[in-house]
Structure formats: C-alpha cells, structure tokens
Amino acid sequence: MQYPFTDEQLALADMVGDFMEREVAPVAAEIDRRPDPKDCYPAELINKASKLGIRTLAVPEEWGGAGADTTTKALCLWRGGQTEIGVIKCLSQCWKISTAIAKRGTEAQKEKWLKMFVEDDDCVGSFLMTEPDYGSDNLYRQPGAHLGLKTSGVQDGDYWVINGAKRFTSLTSWAKILIVFVRTDPKADLQQGTTCFLVSGDQEGVTHGRVHDKMGYRLYPNAEVFFDNVRIHKDDILGELNRGYHVQATIFRGSAELAACNTGLARGIFNFCNQHVKDRIQGGVPIIEHPTVQHMMAEMLMNIEVAEQFMWRICWGVENDETFNSRFTRYGKVFSDQMALKTIALATDILGGIGIMKDNPVEKMIRDLLTFLHGDGTDSLTLLRAAQTLDEPV
C-alpha cells in the first residue's frame, strides 16, 4: 500500500478484516436471502463487533473508544467492505453517529448519549433527513423556504414538539439514538431553518413503519418512521438552533465513507475475479492467458487503484489541510460511483454466467454495489453542488 498508514491503523484494519472473514463471511449469504427485510439486520454480528471495539472505533479515547481519524475509518471500512458491506456499513454508521455527538455535542449530551452508546454493545444510531416528498431537495442548496424537509418542530416552553415522517433512513428501526433533522424555522431557507435533535428510538410518539425491501445492502436495512407530537427538551438540540446543516457538514464533508464503501466492494469483486481467471479453463488454458481477459483485469484494477489513491488523498486533506475544498470529497463519491459501475460491467464480462449465479458471493457484491450509488445524494446532484464551487481555489 502506498499511502503512509501507521502501524496502528494497519493493525486495526487487520483486526476488522479478520472479524469480517471469520464471523461475517460464513453467514452473510444466508442473512441476505431472508425474504423479510426486518430479519436481515445483523444484531448478533454488531454485538460481537462491539465486544472487539469496532463499534466504538471513532469514539474519542477519553470516552472509551479508539479515537479513529478519517483515514483509519476509511481504511477499516474499505477493508471490511471487501468481505461484506452491510455489516461494516452498520459499524461505519456508528462511527458517524459517535463523531457527530463528540464533535457537536455539549458535555451534558456526551454524558447522556455518548456514554450510553459506549456502554451498550447493541446501540446503533440513525440520521433522519429524507422524507417521502423531500429527498434531493434536502441536499441541494437552493433558495426558497417552501423547499426541503417538512418535519416540523414547534417550541413549547423548554420543549420542542416534533411532527412528521421520514423514510429510506438507515438502521432506524433498531436505532437507540435518532439524529432527526427538523424544520424549526419554516420561514427560513432549509439551511438556515433546520435543527438536529437527539431523540431516543423508543421515545413516546415515535412509531416505526415498514422496513424497505432493498435489492442490495440488505444487512444494512432502511425504514420509515413517524413523529406524532414527540416532545424533546431543548437540551437535546445537537449543535445550534437552526444550524442543523452544520452538524450535517461535520458528518459528511469530513469523511470518505462512500468512496471507502465503493472501493472496498470493488476490491472484493476484483479479488474474486482474480482467482476465477486462474481457475477457469477455456480454449485449453486458464482464461487469464487470453489478452482480452488480461486487458479487462488490468482496466478493473486501474480504476479501483485510482479511486483508492484519490480516497487516501481526501483523507489526508480532511486531516491536514484547513483550506481543503469539500469539492474533493464530492469527487471521491462520484468518481468511485463511476468506477463501481465500470467494475460491474467488467466483472460480468470476465465471469460470464457465474457472475450472476446466487451460489457465489460476487452476485451479492454486484447487487450491493448497485444499491447505494445515490448515497448522500445522486451523482448528478453532487456534481451540481460541485459546480457551485467552480470558482473557488483548490
């Protein structure tokens, strides 16, 4: 590996990789095939990962975690994603939740929420932004108070009363900590009128709806949830009132999460192909001896390695460069999405019929890779956001 990882980072990634291969790989296909998406949440595996310290990897050391930085998180996610993406993405979600509370929370909130998160091996969290009528609108900066999420918060003394509905949100049905994006100033534009609230998953007035039946990432389930006069104390506002988008920026722009998911999964597909081309005989020789297959394998690896190198560059920039332009994190997502699509096209050619047969793990990897290309916003919208910074210096 070319990026100068520390010995500690490499040891953590090895530990994660070992856990994924030992505990997750043998059971992932069976869980993925369960017909009811409610049955696909890997509770037992999250609990086991927690006992190894993986769930709390990003919690600051003074609060009992490993204090993992952006590079460490991306490295562990990339490594784990080569084996199975759903379980490691559940854990990465835990890293995001704990980072948000550690960076944006008050001392009292850390005492209440971060401590609870660390002590409970089954505790996961959820970010709730998307609503039935507002998906991309929440991620694109456009003027107009009528645009964007409508889950409302109305002040009543020391409490805020929340009403509304969210959908497509990850891990919500199992989350003990909900970070809910709420419109607290309906007359302001979305970015100036939204507040993040910390809400308990079993808070009175919170009703969990259906779990979505997804094509891939089935071990990382998404769901609907409804808020009916949910009363939240003002002390549970995460960040400042009407500045919920600052919390969002902390979580998403300081991360290479989706690039790590895509490159990890693509590496997993490459590894499978790399073995297959040596084992499969056609024309009297292993198919790797055919120049067409050599060319496709080289092209697949080139795309993956370029995306990986750019991902490590993003991590370095986030950690070391105060002027780092968030345009690059957007490129990391979009470029790795495009690399993912190209990887699938090449793999289905190299593997022929077996690429889509359910009796090998690559079929699931292909479904998984196709499932989350719109994560944190579609590519078209993400590039539209990048276009808003064309004149900003690098």
Ligand SMILES: Cc1cc2nc3c(=O)[nH]c(=O)nc-3n(C[C@H](O)[C@H](O)[C@H](O)COP(=O)(O)OP(=O)(O)OC[C@H]3O[C@@H](n4cnc5c(N)ncnc54)[C@H](O)[C@@H]3O)c2cc1C
């Ligand atoms: C696996 C998975 C995990 C997810 N996890 C979460 C989560 O944890 N929390 C959460 O809040 N959400 C989550 N989501 C939701 C996700 O963020 C949205 O699906 C995504 O933002 C796109 O919104 P949409 O699906 O409503 O698409 P739409 O908004 O309907 O977009 C459809 C098309 O219209 C285009 N478009 C829309 N608006 C504009 C515009 N103004 N200008 C130009 N083009 C536009 C888009 O680019 C896209 O091409 C998840 C979704 C999935 C499937």
